[in-house]
Amino acid sequence: MPFCSNCGKRVPDESRFCPGCGTEVRSAQPAPASPAAAPSPKKGTAKTGVLGTEVGKARRIIGCMDVALIVLTFFPWVKINLYLWSGEYSLPSLIQLIGNAQSQASSLLGSYWSGSEIGANVTMFVVVLALAWVGLVASLGFDAYSYFASGTRKFRSVGPVVAIVLALIVLVACFELDVAISGGSGSGLAGMITATGWVWLTLGVAAVELIYIGATDPARA
DSSP states (O other): OOBOTTTOOBOOTTOSBOTTTOOBOSOOOOOOOOOOOOOOOOOOOOOBOTTOOBHHHHHHHHHHHHHHHHHHTTSOOEEEEOSSSEEEEOHHHHHHHHHHHHHHHHHHHTHHHHTSHHHHHHHHHHHHHHHHHHHHHHHHHHHHHHHHTOSOOOOOOHHHHHHHHHHHHHHHHHHHHHHHHHSSTTSTTTTSEEEOHHHHHHHHHHHHHHHHHHHHOGGGO
16 A cells, blocks of 8 residues: 655545645556457458359359260260161260171171271271270370369360360261262262260250350469
């Protein structure tokens, strides 16, 4: 307990002035400043593309499109109608069909077939078609993996581009082969080799995916 410097009387601890002479013993202490309120953390704004779709959601949608395109390659793309025998074939089954026909022709005709230009062209066609299908499935599978499991944030458009190119090649090849076999649109042999609706669906899904990538990729926004 302090004493008054003027009269010497004891001054209670809670008093500012001496009870005897009224002299101010201690000055008013400033009220302790309240700690400044920490700014509330702002919620991170999700990065969006042109459509305003969040990147994570857009990547999942694109990955599902890639998986759908892989599945579509196992649906029948080509219809062969020889009147007495007809069937619809996916790319893998078409490769197998042509390969079996090549083997049978080679066993029946021997060196004549294997050494002919037709036999070489058929072999090359089977190899190219098989490589194109494997490349399509591999590129779509890698794209789907990058969207679902990989840590990379880059948007990829290789898979749908390959799907569009391969679908267009099949459409053109079916048209050209059908014209070559029928000898013209007026022939009764027209329609022996045609592309099915699954090719058009694949083409449409791949085109929609490319458009969606362009509209949701933040790097292009």
